[in-house]
Amino acid sequence: MKTPKIAIAGGGIGGLTLALLCHRHGMDVEVWEASEQIRPLGVGINLLPHAVRELAALGLQDALAEIAIETSSLSYYNKFGQQIWHEPRGVAAGYAWPQFSVHRGQFQMLLYETAVQRLGADRVHAGHAIESIASVGGGRAGEPARFVLRRRSDGATVEAEADVLVGADGIHSAVRRHFYPTGDAPRFSRRLLWRATTEAAPYLDGRSMFMAGHQDQKFVAYPISAPLHRQGRSLINWIAELRVPDSYPDEPPRSDWNREVDKSVFRDAFAGWRWDWIDIPALIDGAPAIYEFPMVDKDCLPRWTFGRVTLLGDAAHPMYPIGSNGSAQAIVDARYLTDCLLGHADLDYALREYEAERLPRTAGIVLRNRMNGPEQVMQMAEERAPQGFAQIDAVIPRAELEAIAQRYKNLAGFGQQQLQADAPRA
Numbered sequence: 001m002k003t004p005k006i007a008i009a010g011g012g013i014g015g016l017t018l019a020l021l022c023h024r025h026g027m028d029v030e031v032w033e034a035s036e037q038i039r040p041l042g043v044g045i046n047l048l049p050h051a052v053r054e055l056a057a058l059g060l061q062d063a064l065a066e067i068a069i070e071t072s073s074l075s076y077y078n079k080f081g082q083q084i085w086h087e088p089r090g091v092a093a094g095y096a097w098p099q100f101s102v103h104r105g106q107f108q109m110l111l112y113e114t115a116v117q118r119l120g121a122d123r124v125h126a127g128h129a130i131e132s133i134a135s136v137g138g139g140r141a142g143e144p145a146r147f148v149l150r151r152r153s154d155g156a157t158v159e160a161e162a163d164v165l166v167g168a169d170g171i172h173s174a175v176r177r178h179f180y181p182t183g184d185a186p187r188f189s190r191r192l193l194w195r196a197t198t199e200a201a202p203y204l205d206g207r208s209m210f211m212a213g214h215q216d217q218k219f220v221a222y223p224i225s226a227p228l229h230r231q232g233r234s235l236i237n238w239i240a241e242l243r244v245p246d247s248y249p250d251e252p253p254r255s256d257w258n259r260e261v262d263k264s265v266f267r268d269a270f271a272g273w274r275w276d277w278i279d280i281p282a283l284i285d286g287a288p289a290i291y292e293f294p295m296v297d298k299d300c301l302p303r304w305t306f307g308r309v310t311l312l313g314d315a316a317h318p319m320y321p322i323g324s325n326g327s328a329q330a331i332v333d334a335r336y337l338t339d340c341l342l343g344h345a346d347l348d349y350a351l352r353e354y355e356a357e358r359l360p361r362t363a364g365i366v367l368r369n370r371m372n373g374p375e376q377v378m379q380m381a382e383e384r385a386p387q388g389f390a391q392i393d394a395v396i397p398r399a400e401l402e403a404i405a406q407r408y409k410n411l412a413g414f415g416q417q418q419l420q421a422d423a424p425r426a
Contacts, residue, residue, distance in 0.1 A: 003028055004347060007145070007162030009130050009175050011038055013104075014313030014330030015168030016111035020058050021338040023119050030162065031115065034129035034169065036152045038112045040105030043195045043291075044224040044237025046071065046209070046324035047107070049090055050414040051331040052097040061097075063110055068102035069207050069223045077212040078381045080388045081275035085377050085401050089209070095416060101209065101222045101237070103197075104327075127152035130174040133165070136307030138348045145308040163347055165309045166337070168330070171298070173315035179306055186296035188251055189320060189370075191216070193295050194240045194266050196287035197224070202234040203278045209324075210278075214382035215372055216243040217269060219280055238283055239321075240266050241295065261292045295320055297370070300363040305355045308347060312337060317362035323373040325365060325412050332413055333358055364411055374408040377401055 006022050008015045011033030022029045047055070047064070055061060072092050076084040090099035116124050128149040137145040145165040149158045167175025171186065204210075206229055209222035218241040225235035263284050273280035284290075298318045304311040313330030337354045344350035365373075372379055377396060385395045392401075409415045 004163040007165045009167050010169035013327050017331050018334035031124045032128045033126045036127035040109045042104035045104045045327050047100040048328045049095040049097040051328035054335045068100035071099040071101045072207040075210045079213050084381050101224045133178045136309045138307035167315045168312040171314045171318040176315050189295040191295040193293045196290040198283045198286040215379045305351045310351045319366045320369040322369040
């Protein structure tokens with residue numbers, strides 16, 4: 001069987017993971033990234049065990065452990081700091097793989113540097129943005145996909161082709177826009193996020209993730225730096241979230257995404273959130289820079305695959321950042337697409353099989369995240385006990401809490417039993 005040539009538009013987490021997986025199995029891979037320079041931008045993300053399993057198979061778990069925190073637990077609290085739910089995470093929960101909390105930019109740089117080393121620098125092209133898709137290829141003739149890129153450095157166009165083109169170019173995907181040029185705008189939740197990192201003394205055991213509040217006012221925090229942890233300090237990634245007033249635009253201008261803002265925009269809403277184990281106003285005050293994002297996703301698509309062109313990660317299924325699942329789903333996409341390419345000589349069939357498996361699964365997560373995913377327990381506590389509670393079991397029975405947590409794990413693909421049964425290719 002002829003070794004297929006795989007072109008990947010996008011050098012983010014999903015695209016680079018796919019490149020490494022395909023290369024590991026002997027495919028000819030080329031990555032085209034729109035940014036002129038791949039830099040360690042962003043704040044924190046979580047890598048759940050089903051994602052870490054795929055990264056471990058690529059030989060990256062030890063390198064991750066050098067930069068990331070191995071998350072020990074996840075807890076939900078109400079707005080008074082009363083615990084609603086607590087569970088161990090990763091190895092502490094009995095998984096064979098840890099959950100890592102890591103700076104997104106550092107993780108992306110690890111993937112990028114590994115891709116350059118393994119694929120070769122001439123196979124990872126920065127500063128090349130998809131301009132158009134000339135032909136999707138495929139069909140009886142088995143033609144390759146042909147596409148045109150614009151080189152950022154001089155504005156020149158570059159023509160390229162591959163047996164398969166994968167659009168892994170994010171929520172504003174040019175590949176997706178080619179097939180869905182209208183009616184595909186981001187869907188605004190009417191909630192804004194403010195994200196930052198603050199160096200501080202560790203809270204709890206120094207490896208815990210927590211969420212507090214409810215769907216209209218929430219604070220999330222978790223440490224992300226192993227080097228600082230080894231020094232007895234924490235780099236705490238945090239997100240403050242508020243519902244916006246009715247006067248706020250229905251569709252935030254794209255130019256406002258990721259803009260730096262002053263803490264005065266939102267701090268007062270959290271001014272009283274000081275508890276014996278965490279001082280949230282102090283975390284906000286300690287951040288050197290704070291960035292604002294609208295919380296958006298997109299409606300689920302009817303299809304991802306057109307001939308020899310398909311979508312992956314945020315280009316295929318952008319979702320609300322609930323359940324710590326966006327990056328993990330991109331990595332799982334990459335693994336399943338690689339398996340399909342390996343398992344079917346007919347590339348057109350392989351791409352349809354990938355879509356048939358991953359599109360409905362990720363659509364379920366998008367829709368469940370709109371219902372607050374596993375974080376719905378905070379909203380339930382707010383609605384049932386808005387003034388707080390003495391015992392959470394009197395408000396939400398433990399069996400109900402356990403069922404919500406397990407249902408989401410199964411939906412997202414990291415229930416322990418299903419993860420053990422769904423082994424990756426050697």
